[in-house]
Structures are given as structure tokens and as C-alpha cells.
Amino acid sequence: METCRRDYSSMSSPLVRGEAFLVTLSVLATLLICFIVVPIAALFLMVDPSTMAEVFGGNPMLASQARSAFIVTFKASLLSTAILLILGVPLAYILARYDFPGKSVVESLVDVPLMIPHIVAGVMILMAFGRRGIIASLTGVALEIEDTFWGVVIAMAFVSIPLAVDTVKVAFQSIDPMLEYVARTLGASRFRAFTTITLPLALKGVIAGAILAWARGLSEVGAILVVAYYPKSVNVLILEWLNVYGLRYAIALAVPFVLLTLALFTALRVLQGMVSKK
């Protein structure tokens, strides 16, 4: 009996220590979740229903501004994500699969939009592609980005590059290159091997990259303010209403935006989970 008791205590001791570790982890994780949830809850609690009614129906001018800002924001962010996928997936694949001189420079360049203030990113975009930009002075052809819808798209795409490229690159890196080599010895071209083996296997990562890039585009304001204040996107309009009408109106516009994006991203995460289970 004594032996049994001794054995029992020696077994339970690490278990208790393990539980203490789990409890510590859970407390710290909960703190971080609260750090996200409390501001969201605060925003929702601060909503004034009468202002909300005014913004989305009662006041036709405000309602029309809000509606077109939503359309601009979602259209521009979707387009910027599509552009980033078309251009970003090849770059991510090259960075994941090949070594070449200056590769680390290219990788650092991809991360530049993460490091610089987004107002500066906006200035850089204007100086490069705007009417008085380098491209215009060299070629005589300027992109119509100043205060245009395409300006919003380009600003969103620029700041989202690192999230799209780096996420997809990691996905490609996790796939054994031998799969492609074998596919090629079986008669598949590089393109066929990529589209039938590597890309489907990296699909979860590509979707994750697209979600992150889209989210970054939706939340962008700094670069958009500099490049294309008009047509007003939701973030620009929130800032404008905050300055002109006060906090109540800014919140009335922000709440449906947050709700909508939350619902969309939850749906996308579910889709991503379904793809990974396939």
C-alpha cells in the first residue's frame, strides 16, 4: 500500500505541474483575446441607434456616401487582391524554389511596405506612378491614379504585397520539390507539374495569403489618403465623418464595416479549413 501511495504521488506531481503550465498559457492567451474583443465590444456598445438609422436611410446624403464608400472599398480591395495573386504567386514560387544572385535583396524589397509608414508609401506611389512621377517623366505616360478608383486599388495592393507574397512563399517552401521532379520525369512540363501538383498542394497557403492581403487592403487608410482621397473609401469616410460630424457618425459607419468584414473573414477561414481537409 505504501508503494502504491508513493507511486501515485510521483505520477501526479508532473501532471499538476503540466496543468499549471496549461493554466498559465490559457490566462496569457485569454488576456490577448480580451485585448482584441474589448475594443470590438466597446465599438458595438457605443453605437447610437438613431445615428445608425440616419446614416443608413434617414439622411439620403449620408446614406449615399456610405453606400458608395462600401462599394469602392470592397471592389478595390478585391481587385487589389486579384492583382496580387496574379503577380504574387509567381514571385512567391520563384523565391521558394530558386536561388539566384540578389535573392535576399528581392526578399527585403518585398517586405518594404511592412516597414515604412503608409503615408510615405502613398507618397512613393505618387512619385513613381503619378502625373509628376518617374514613370511619367521617363515615358510620357502617367497612370491615372490620383484621386481615382485605380489609385485606391494600387495603394491597397502596394501595402498588401508582403502579406500575400510571404504567406504563399512559405506554402510553396513546405512542398517537397521532388514531387515536381518526379512529375516531370513522368512527362509533365514545368507548367503542368506546377498547376497539377504544387499549386493544389499550396492552395491552403494561397488562400491564407489572399485573405491576409484582402484584410490589409480593406483596413488601409494612410496610403489611400495621399494617393486617392476620392472616390472615398470607407476608411477615408470614417476619418472625414469623425472630423466633420463627430464620433457618433464615425462609429455608425465603422460598426457595419467591422461586422461585414468579420462575417466575410470567418466564412473564408471556414472555406480554408475545408480545403485543407480535402
Next chain:
Amino acid sequence: MIVIEDLEVRLGDFRLLVGRLEVRDGEYLMVLGPSGVGKTVLLHTLAGLMKPCRGRILVDGEDITSTPPERRGFALIPQNYALFPNMSAYDNIAYGLRARGVGEGDVRRIVTELADILEIKHLLKRKPNQLSGGEQQRVAIARALAIKPRILLLDEPLANLDPRLRSKAREFLKNLHQELGFTALHVTHNIVDAVYLGKRIAYMEEGKLVAVLRPEEFMESEYAKPYVDDLMPVFRSFRGRG
């Protein structure tokens, strides 16, 4: 016949040198040597995945040294089999045929025939992660044979199997070769695999092909000594106990 002539491949500081190596039609040639000697480099160069800086690879007199892997008809079976995880066993075997534009009717017929021969008919709907090591190996062999390759390049295909499964798989490969008569170049560091399966053994040391011998010649040669010396103490210890 496949002929490798005066081949030199560089990979960083490593250098692979093969003076001349012939693989005759229908032959099962073993390439034996310790780890890190360049056996896989030789296999990947033959498959067209690495470029030699010197030398030629000839198939029936035609120089294919610069031919891309997809047009060589050399099927590679790597050590981990590299089955496509996003496809069923059926689609894995059908992959090369579809890449070559074979019609679905013929694809079905060829896959079913091979599945019969390799006794994997009941596994065709499974994904690679639902197969055991031995089953994966058979699917990989079926996938490679489906395209009727000029040569089958096998990179240590028995290395991941436990000893009992390994001897079964060895026998299976021997029988399969006798039945189908394909040409194969099989790389290994295991002398038992080499002697049991090979019609000839190409022996490599320090990045160089040093000899090509029949198994009985190889066992009599100085090259077999390190392997025999490695095994003898084990036999002696058993004899001592007996």
C-alpha cells in the same frame, strides 16, 4: 542501350566522375556505394534534373544530355516514393499517361493491368497517406512503369522498409523484373540488395565509378571487403554462441 560517357557533374565542392557506364536493354543494374558517394547525383543527372558540366548520355546512340526530363522517358522513383498527396493511387499511376495525352479509356486499361500485376487493385481509391510503406512503393513502381519508360531509376527504394518487408520487396522487384523485363538502374548502399537484384553491380567510391562487375565477381573483389568485414563479426558471434 543507355551509355554514359566521360560524365562530370559538379555540386558545390563535390565532383561526380563516371568514365563509361552501359546499361543494356532489359538489364537490372545496381549502383552500389557508401552514402555521400554521388549515387543520387548520378540518378538525378540521368533523369535530367541536374546538368553535367562534361560528358554525354546516349540512348541507342542518340545524345540526350540536354533533353529536358519530360522528354527523356526516364522514370524516377525517389527514396520517399514522392507519391502526389493530392491524388488517389489511381490518379498517381495515371499521371504520366495523362501528361502524355493518352485517352481515358487507355489510361483505365493500363492502370488496371498494372494494378493487377502489382496486386494493388484494392488500393486504387486510396490517397498516399492511407497506404503503408510497401503499398506506397508498389504504387510508385506502377506509376513509373505506366509510361513504359526507357529506364526505371530507383533511388534506394527499399531503404524505408523494415527488414522483413525489405526482403519481401526485394524478391517482389526481382520477380517483377523477370516478368516485365524493364531496364532498371537501382541505387543502393546495401550489398544484399545489390548482389540479390543486380545482373551487374556498378561500384562507386568518393564520387567516382570504380568498377562494373557481376555479383559473383564483386563478392570476390576487394570492393566487397568492407561490407564482408562489417558482417563477419556478427556471424562469428553467432557461431561462438552455437
